[in-house]
Amino acid sequence: MTASPPAWQRRAYSIDAMRGLAKRALPLPVFDFADGGAENEHTLQRNEAAFGGIELLPRPLTGSPARDLSLTLFGTPLSLPVIIGPTGLSGLFWPDGERATARAARKAGTAFCLSHGSVATLEDVAATGASPRWMQVFIYRDRGFTRELTERAQGSDYDALVLTIDNQLLGNRERDIRNGFAIPPRFGLSGLAGMALKAEWLWRMRRDIRRITFGNYVKPGETTDIRALAGRMASLLDPSMSWNDVDDLRKIWTGPLILKGILHPEEARQAVDHGIDGLIVSNHGGRQLDSAPATVDALPDIIAAVDGRIPVLMDGGIRRGSDVVKALAFGAKACLVGRPQLWGLAVAGEAGVAHMIEIYRREIDRVMGLCGLRNLADINRDILFNKSLERRR
Numbered sequence: 242m243t244a245s246p247p248a249w250q251r252r253a254y255s256i257d258a259m260r261g262l263a264k265r266a267l268p269l270p271v272f273d274f275a276d277g278g279a280e281n282e283h284t285l286q287r288n289e290a291a292f293g294g295i296e297l298l299p300r301p302l303t304g305s306p307a308r309d310l311s312l313t314l315f316g317t318p319l320s321l322p323v324i325i326g327p328t329g330l331s332g333l334f335w336p337d338g339e340r341a342t343a344r345a346a347r348k349a350g351t352a353f354c355l356s357h358g359s360v361a362t363l364e365d366v367a368a369t370g371a372s373p374r375w376m377q378v379f380i381y382r383d384r385g386f387t388r389e390l391t392e393r394a395q396g397s398d399y400d401a402l403v404l405t406i407d408n409q410l411l412g413n414r415e416r417d418i419r420n421g422f423a424i425p426p427r428f429g430l431s432g433l434a435g436m437a438l439k440a441e442w443l444w445r446m447r448r449d450i451r452r453i454t455f456g457n458y459v460k461p462g463e464t465t466d467i468r469a470l471a472g473r474m475a476s477l478l479d480p481s482m483s484w485n486d487v488d489d490l491r492k493i494w495t496g497p498l499i500l501k502g503i504l505h506p507e508e509a510r511q512a513v514d515h516g517i518d519g520l521i522v523s524n525h526g527g528r529q530l531d532s533a534p535a536t537v538d539a540l541p542d543i544i545a546a547v548d549g550r551i552p553v554l555m556d557g558g559i560r561r562g563s564d565v566v567k568a569l570a571f572g573a574k575a576c577l578v579g580r581p582q583l584w585g586l587a588v589a590g591e592a593g594v595a596h597m598i599e600i601y602r603r604e605i606d607r608v609m610g611l612c613g614l615r616n617l618a619d620i621n622r623d624i625l626f627n628k629s630l631e632r633r634r
Contacts, residue, residue, distance in 0.1 A: 249588055250596055251344035256560045256581050259597060263334075263584035268439050270422035274449065275583040277416035280525035284535070285527025286556030291535035295567045296626035303613035307577030308606050312617050314552060314574060315401060315497040317373045320350030321602045322565055322617060326556050326577030327377040327403065327595075332360030336449045337585040341405075343371035344607040349602075354403055354577070357390070358474070362456035367397035375401040375499070376491060378492070379408060385485075390457065391493050402494045404487065404520070409480040442587075483585035484515055491516050499554075504548035505540045513524055513550050519574075520547065522555040524580050537568060544572035562604025566612070569620040 253259040266274050278285030310321040325346045331338030339361040346353035347370065354375040355366050363376055376394035382389045394402060416422075443450075455470045491498055500512050501521035509520055524533040524541050535559035547553055554578035555568050565576045578601070585597035609615075612624055 247589075249445065249593075249609045251383060251591075253596055253600075256600055257599065259584045259593070259600070261586055263587035264537065266439065266442055266587050267334070267562060267576050268442065268464070270417070270420040270588075271442075272279055272424055273416040273420055274323070274330075275328070275334070275580055277414050277618060278531065279412040279414055279529055280531040281529065281592075282527060284413070284524055284531050284533045285558075287535040288524070288527055288537075289560055291537045291566055292560075293351065295566070297570075297608070297612055297624055298626045299611055299624070301611070303615075303619075304610060304616040305437060308609045308614065310602065310605055310609075312575065314352070315373075317352070317400065318350075319373075319575070320354060321598075321605060322575035322600050323559075323598060324575055324577045325553070325582050325598075325603075326579040327354045327356035327405070328579050328583055329356045329358030329512040330360060330450060330453065330462050330585060331356070331452055331583065332424060333446075334591045336445060336585050337361065337588075338583075338586050340369050341363075341591035341593050342586060343369045343374065345585075345591045345598065347371040347523070349595060349598040351598065355399075357405075357457055358455050360456055361454055362459075363393055363399070363581045364397050365456070367399065373400040375399060375403050376541075377403045377405055377501070378417040378490075379405055379477070380479055381477040382479040382485045383477055383480070384486070384489070387490065389584075391490065393457075395494065395496070399487040401497040401499055402490075402517075403501050405501045407504075407523065407525050407529050409478055410529075411475060411478065413531075414528060419568060422455075441594055464595065468587075472557070484511065487515055487517070503543060503629075504533060504536075506542045509543045509546040509553075514549060517551065519552045519554065522553060524557055526557055537571070540571050540573060547566070562606070563608045565601065565605050566608045566614075566620060567625070569617060570625050572620055572622075 310320055312319050319381055325342055331342060335341055339359045343353045343366050344368055352373040352375060353371050355363055355376055357377045363552050376399040386613050387455055458470045458473060497518040499519040500517045502523050503509050503520045512520055522543050536555050540555050544553055552574040554575050555573045559576045559578050568576050581597050585593035614620055
C-alpha cells in the first residue's frame with residue numbers, strides 16, 4: 242500500500258502554490274528578501290507576464306506515448322532542462338540550505354549552481370558529491386580575490402564557472418528597506434514580531450540564525466561577523482570591470498566559463514569572440530536594474546547573435562513547465578530557476594526542492610505531450626503561434 246503524500250506536498254501542486262506556502266512559513270522580511278525586486282518591480286513582473294503573451298501551436302498527431310526530457314550540456318547529461326540557479330543566503334530559509342538544494346539537484350539528475358553569497362562554503366557543498374555543480378563568481382575590485390575564489394572552485398572540482406556581470410552595483414530593493422531587512426539580516430520591531438509568529442521556522446533556525454554568514458568570504462582565523470563580511474562584499478563590487486578582466490579569468494579557469502547577465506546582442510557576440518563557453522540571458526530576476534527587459538523578450542536577439550556557436554540558457558520568471566518549453570522554442574538550451582528553489586526550501590527543505598523540480602518535470606512532460614513533441618530536439622519555433630513571433634521581431 243502506497244503511503245499518501247504529506248499535507249504540504251498535496252498543497253504544493255504548482256510553483257505558485259509553493260510560493261504561497263513559503264509566504265505562510267517565513268517571516269515577511271525573509272520572504273520579501275527572496276520574493277522582491279528592485280524599485281517598482283516592473284522588470285520582476287515583466288519576467289513572468291511576458292510568458293503569458295507567447296502562444297503554443299500544438300500538433301497532437303505527431304506525438305509519442307512517452308517523452309524524453311534529457312539533454313547534454315557542456316558534455317554532461319541532465320535529466321531535464323531545468324537547472325538550479327545561484328541564490329544567496331539559502332541557509333536563511335532552511336538549515337544548511339545550500340547543501341540540501343545541492344543534494345536535491347543531484348538526485349533529480351540536474352545541475353546546481355552555488356551562489357558566491359552562500360552560507361555554506363563552496364568546499365562544504367562540494368563534499369555533498371552533487372554533480373554537475375557550478376560556482377558563481379564576480380569580477381571584484383580585488384582581482385586577487387577573484388582568482389582565489391576561482392582557484393578554490395577548481396580545486397574542489399566544480400564543473401563550470403558562472404561569471405555574473407550584472408551585479409556591479411547593489412540594486413535598490415525597496416521591500417527590504419521597508420521591512421528593515423538588510424544584508425546582514427537585521428529586523429526592526431515589526432520584523433521581530435513577525436518572526437515570533439512563524440514558530441516552525443524559528444524553531445528550525447534556532448541553532449543557525451545567529452551563525453548565518455557568507456561562508457566563502459570568511460578568511461582563515463578570522464571571526465565570522467556577518468556585518469563586516471557584508472561590508473567587504475559590497476566594497477568588492479566593481480562597475481569598472483571590462484572584457485580584459487574576462488580574458489584574465491578565461492586564462493585561469495580551465496573548464497566551461499559561462500557568462501550570466503547578458504541582455505545585449507552585441508555583448509553576446511563579443512562573449513563568443515572572447516572564448517566564453519555559454520551564456521545565461523538574465524536580468525538578475527529583476528533585482529538590479531528595474532527598467533531592463535523581460536529575459537524571454539531579450540532571448541531571441543541573443544540567440545540570433547550567437548548563431549548556434551555556444552549554448553544559451555536563460556532565467557527570470559520561469560514559473561511553469563510551459564515557460565521552459567517556450568524558452569527552448571526560441572532557442573534556449575535550458576532554464577535556471579532561482580526563487581522557486583528558495584520557496585521549496587522554506588516549505589520542506591531538501592524534499593521541498595525535490596518536489597519543486599518534479600513539478601517542472603511533470604509540467605514540461607505534459608506540455609510536450611499535448612503539443613505532440615517527443616523530445617527536446619522537437620522543440621523549435623514551429624511550435625510557436627505566428628502572432629507570438631511577430632510581437633518579438
